[in-house]
Structures are given as C-alpha cells and as structure tokens.
Amino acid sequence: MSETALKAPGVPDTNRWKALVFIALAQLMVVLDATIVNIALPSAQQDLGISDGNRQWVVTAYALAFGGLLLFGGRIADLWGRKRTFVLGLTGFALASALGGAATNEAMMFGSRALQGVFGALLAPAALSLLAVMFTDAKERAKAFGIYGAIAGGGGAVGLILGGFLTEYLNWRWTFFVNIPFAVIAAAGAWFVIREPEGGRNRSPLDIPGVILSTLGLVALVYGFTRAESEGWSDEVTITMFVASAVLLATFVFVESRVKAPLLPLRVLTERNRGGVYLSLGLAIIAMFGLFLFLTYYLQIVKGYSPVKTGFAFLPMIAGMITGSTQIGTRLMTRVAPRLLMGPGFLVAAVGMLLLTQLEIGSSYAALLLPAMLLLGLGMGTAFMPAMSLSTQGVEPRDAGVASAMVNTSQQVGGAIGTALLNTIAASATTSYIADHIGSAATRSQQQLVQLQGQVQGYTSAIWFAVGILVVAAAIAVTLINAGRPDMGAATGAGEGAEDDMPVPVVAH
Incomplete structure (x- = not known):
C-alpha cells in the first residue's frame, strides 16, 4: 500500500490490536499506582522516618501533580503527537518509580511521587486519545473501549492485591520498582507497534x-x-x-x-454528551473512591484481614467490572444508546452500594460483601465503557488529547472530592456514635466494641451518601446524554454534525 493510501475503518488491523495491549498495560500501571502505594505507606513511613503530619504527602504530591497538569498533558499530546508523548510519559514514569523505590528520606520520596504525577499527566491523556483516533469503527471501538474501561475501573482493586503481595512478601520498595517492567514493555511495544493516524495534530501555539x-x-x-x-x-x-x-x-x-x-476549547466541554459524561463519571468516581477507602479499613481493622487477604476480597469487584465492560457493554454498545448503558449501570452499582449500608461488625463476606462487590463491578464496568468511548467520540482529532485529559481530570478531581467528603461524613458519624454510646461501656472490651461499632456506623453513613451520588450520576447520564447508537449517523449528539464523526483516515507507514 502506498504512503498515502487510506485504510478502510472496517478492515481488521492487527497493529491496532497489538497497540491496544501496550496502551492497556500503561493504563493499568497508572491506575493501580493510585492504590498500590497506599498499602505500602505504613512500612515506607516507618523506614524513611516520615512523620504522621507529613505522610499524606506521599499521596498528595502525586495527586496534585497529576490532577493539576492533566489538561496541559492532553494539549502536549495534541501538539507533539500522541505516540511521542505516550512513550515520553512512560519513560519518565519508570525513572520516577526507580527514584521512589530507592528513596532514602522523605524529600526523595515526595519528589519521586510528584514526578510520577507529572509524567502520569502526559501518559494518561495520550493513551486514551490514541485509542480515540485509532479505533473509529463502531464495533472495533466498542471492543477496544471495553478492555480499556475494565482496566480503568478495576485497576485500583488490582493495585490493592499487588500492593498487599509485594508489601507482605517482599518490601514496600517493590510497589515502586514493579512499575519499571510495566513501563519498559509498554514503551518499547508502543514505539515499534503504534501507527498514529496523520493529520490530527494541533499546530497552534501553546496557550x-x-x-x-x-x-x-x-x-x-x-x-x-x-x-x-x-x-x-x-x-x-x-x-x-x-x-x-x-x-x-x-x-x-x-x-x-x-x-x-x-488550551481547552470550550466546544469540548459545551457539547452536551461530553459534558454529561464528564459530570456523571466524576460523580461516580466520588462514590467509588470513598468506597475503596472504607472497605479497605473495614476488612483490615474490623474484620482483621491481612493486606493480601484484603486485596483478594476485592476480586469479585474486578470480575464484575471485566464482565460488565467487556461482555455486557461491548455487546450492547453498538445496539443501544450510551445513556441506556450508563444510567442502568450506575443504578446497578447503587444497588450494590445499598447492600453495603447494612454492614455490621459480624457481617458475612459471602452473604453481603461478595454480592455487593459483584453488583458494583458489573454496574460500573457497564457504565464506564460507553462513557470512555463517548467522551472522545466525534471530537476533532486536533482536540482528542485535551478531551481525553478532561476524562482523567473528572476522575482525579472526583477521587479527591470522594476521599475528602465521604471521609469527613464517616468521621463525624463515628465521633457522634462513640460519644453517645461510650458512657454505657463499663469494661475495656465493651469500650473497644463501641469503638468498632462507631467505625462501622461511620462507614455506613458515608455509603448512604455514595448511594445518593450514584443515583444522581444515573439521572444525569439519562437526561443529559442524548447520543444515538455509535453506528447511527448521530453518534455525536445534537451538538455536532455527522461529518465530525467521520472515521479518521489511517495512513500506512
């Protein structure tokens, strides 16, 4: 095929599917890094002599750099080229991870985490925008985003399992070093396999x-x-x-x-479908991040699970997300409108969350936690996949990077809000419960029981709010998103013409 020959979007392209493997690997690394370090934090704090007042910076330094620079990272991908930005992000992330694993004091640790955030902000939007411009056929796009959505949703739980294993059987430093093979394989594979479509680069000067x-x-x-x-x-x-x-x-x-x-063309935000996705996805992440936190504490502190056992306890959620995203979402995405997957998906997740409001100290894992996690995973997986696809569908190629960055930004800000808001609600409910009941506890064991009951009361109070947030996310998805099926001409909704949704030509290299 000649240099200028165009590839028909429906023709299978093995390079695209190979590229998806490396993009998915990179996305998994970024997502699991958000939770893997949390498991290792107590050990790292002790080894490096980090004070209780400063330990939050291990998490905060990453969150600030990542969340703050995402829009900039998305526009850099549009300017420099997505493949180049993707490989640069992976290389930098690997070096920052090596620095974190070798840290000898808190300054070195905080600096490495901030650097991970900087390169993560280059990497994450480039990964999603590469998918957006490479997979333009409706059925191929459904499969690709099904895989990507499962990883984006379930990667955090994978991080808990991997973090538990590495901390318990090796050393906390391996929660950093484990990123290096991920990044090297993904960068090398991307460099040789990814063929980025030509003509979609934004040549405008940086704002x-x-x-x-x-x-x-x-x-x-x-x-x-x-x-x-x-x-x-x-x-x-x-x-x-x-x-x-x-x-x-x-x-x-x-x-x-x-x-x-x-930097962020307002047309990316004001199109009602993308606006609906950013808003509903951000709300769903608020609910999910709080839940990860509470369930981790509940399983380890109340139930006495080890870090590894806690990680495995999240497996039903991962299984549900993979099933919801790659089976339910992928099979239905080309047959029904996105809102008919996102709305019900968030509601199924809300039902799973509703079950968790019944948590007690002696609650059975098999009878309560397992079905709740399975429903949460199924619902989120089904909703995430069309959300990820719709967030970049129909966007002009020159804006693909910054549109992808907005997805990551809504997730990052949602995570920060969810952790702070739901933790505050839980802490307040716990304090109130203990104050009301501690007086009637005569013995030390009774006082300890009241303390545990107070913690569980705090978790369930916050989870009630998370249920409400998911219901609101479902309502927004159903009412604001009006895009038709991807294989209908109006996939981009009323805000954009069908010509904007034409497949991006892929140039043979």
Missing part, C-alpha cells in the same frame, strides 16, 4: 496563560479537598484554596473564550 491558570486552579482544588480531609472544612488554608481555585478556574474559562488557540 501559556491557559496552562498557568488551569494548573494552579486544579492544584488548588485538589489540595483544598485533600486538606479538608485532614484539617477540616473550616480550616483557613482549606477555604483559601477553594476560593483561589474558583477565581483561577473562572478566569481560565474567561481566557479560553477569548484566545485564538485555547
């Missing part, structure tokens, strides 16, 4: 004011929620961060509406 405003605004927002979790909502710095974030992000939107080559 420097937009980069500064969006980065500072998102960092302030994520840090505000992170600080609210540890210092409270009335803390002066917390309030200052929220006010600064609101001012910076409002200014960012104003600037983007005026400049010729914006």
Whole structure:
C-alpha cells in the first residue's frame, strides 16, 4: 500500500490490536499506582522516618501533580503527537518509580511521587486519545473501549492485591520498582507497534496563560479537598484554596473564550454528551473512591484481614467490572444508546452500594460483601465503557488529547472530592456514635466494641451518601446524554454534525 493510501475503518488491523495491549498495560500501571502505594505507606513511613503530619504527602504530591497538569498533558499530546508523548510519559514514569523505590528520606520520596504525577499527566491523556483516533469503527471501538474501561475501573482493586503481595512478601520498595517492567514493555511495544493516524495534530501555539491558570486552579482544588480531609472544612488554608481555585478556574474559562488557540476549547466541554459524561463519571468516581477507602479499613481493622487477604476480597469487584465492560457493554454498545448503558449501570452499582449500608461488625463476606462487590463491578464496568468511548467520540482529532485529559481530570478531581467528603461524613458519624454510646461501656472490651461499632456506623453513613451520588450520576447520564447508537449517523449528539464523526483516515507507514 502506498504512503498515502487510506485504510478502510472496517478492515481488521492487527497493529491496532497489538497497540491496544501496550496502551492497556500503561493504563493499568497508572491506575493501580493510585492504590498500590497506599498499602505500602505504613512500612515506607516507618523506614524513611516520615512523620504522621507529613505522610499524606506521599499521596498528595502525586495527586496534585497529576490532577493539576492533566489538561496541559492532553494539549502536549495534541501538539507533539500522541505516540511521542505516550512513550515520553512512560519513560519518565519508570525513572520516577526507580527514584521512589530507592528513596532514602522523605524529600526523595515526595519528589519521586510528584514526578510520577507529572509524567502520569502526559501518559494518561495520550493513551486514551490514541485509542480515540485509532479505533473509529463502531464495533472495533466498542471492543477496544471495553478492555480499556475494565482496566480503568478495576485497576485500583488490582493495585490493592499487588500492593498487599509485594508489601507482605517482599518490601514496600517493590510497589515502586514493579512499575519499571510495566513501563519498559509498554514503551518499547508502543514505539515499534503504534501507527498514529496523520493529520490530527494541533499546530497552534501553546496557550501559556491557559496552562498557568488551569494548573494552579486544579492544584488548588485538589489540595483544598485533600486538606479538608485532614484539617477540616473550616480550616483557613482549606477555604483559601477553594476560593483561589474558583477565581483561577473562572478566569481560565474567561481566557479560553477569548484566545485564538485555547488550551481547552470550550466546544469540548459545551457539547452536551461530553459534558454529561464528564459530570456523571466524576460523580461516580466520588462514590467509588470513598468506597475503596472504607472497605479497605473495614476488612483490615474490623474484620482483621491481612493486606493480601484484603486485596483478594476485592476480586469479585474486578470480575464484575471485566464482565460488565467487556461482555455486557461491548455487546450492547453498538445496539443501544450510551445513556441506556450508563444510567442502568450506575443504578446497578447503587444497588450494590445499598447492600453495603447494612454492614455490621459480624457481617458475612459471602452473604453481603461478595454480592455487593459483584453488583458494583458489573454496574460500573457497564457504565464506564460507553462513557470512555463517548467522551472522545466525534471530537476533532486536533482536540482528542485535551478531551481525553478532561476524562482523567473528572476522575482525579472526583477521587479527591470522594476521599475528602465521604471521609469527613464517616468521621463525624463515628465521633457522634462513640460519644453517645461510650458512657454505657463499663469494661475495656465493651469500650473497644463501641469503638468498632462507631467505625462501622461511620462507614455506613458515608455509603448512604455514595448511594445518593450514584443515583444522581444515573439521572444525569439519562437526561443529559442524548447520543444515538455509535453506528447511527448521530453518534455525536445534537451538538455536532455527522461529518465530525467521520472515521479518521489511517495512513500506512
């Protein structure tokens, strides 16, 4: 085939499917890194002499760099090329992981985590936008995003299992070193296999004011929620961060509406289907992140599970996500409108969450936790897959990177909100329960029982809020998203013409 020959979108392309393997591997590395370090944190804290007041920075440094730089990373992918940005992100992530594994003090640890966040912000949008421009045929896209959605949803639980194994049987440092083979294999494979479609690169100059405003605004927002979790909502710095974030992000939107080559073209946000996806997905992540936290604490503190056993306890959720995403979602995505998968998916997850409001100290894993996790996984997997696909469907190739970055941004901000908001609700309910019941506990064992009951009461109170959040996410998905089936001409919804949804030509290399 000649250099200019076009590939018909329906013709099988083994290179695309090989590329998907390496993109999925990279995505798994980024997602599991969000939870794998949490399991290792107590051991790392002890080894490196990190104070209780500073230990949150192991998580916060990563979250701030990753969340703050995602839009910038997405636009870099559009400017430099997605493949190049993807490989650079993987290389940098591997080096940062090596630095973290070799850390000898807290400064080295915090620096390595921030660097992981920086390169993760390059890597994650590039990965999703590569899928968006490489898989344009409806059926192929459904399969590719089914796999990607399963990994995006279930990777966190995989991180808990892997983190437990590595911490318990090797050393906390291996939770960092394990990223290196992931990154090397994915980078080498991507370099030789990925053939990025030509003609989709954004040649506009970089919007420097937009980069500064969006980065500072998102960092302030994520840090505000992170600080609210540890210092409270009335803390002066917390309030200052929220006010600064609101001012910076409002200014960012104003600037983007005026400049010729914006960092985030407002057309990406204002199209109702993409807006609906970003909003509903962000809300679902708020519910899910809080749940991961509570279930980990419940299983380890209340039930006395080891880190490895805790990780395996999440397997039904992973199985549910894989089934929901690769079987239910993939099979139905080309037959029904996305909202008819996303809405019911979030509701099924809400039913699973509803079961968990019945948690007690002596609750049976098999009778309560297992079916609840299975429903959560099925629901989230079914909803995530069309959401990931729709978030980049119909977007102009030159905006694919920044549209992908918005998906990651909604997840990252949702995670920060979920951890802070639901943790605050849980802590308040626990304190209230213990204050009301501790007086009637005469012996030490009775007092310990009240403490445990208080913790469970806190978890269930917060989970009730998570149920409500998932119901709202389902309502938004059903009412705001109006896209038709991907194989119908109107896959991009009312906001964009069918010509925008034409398959991107793939040039033979």
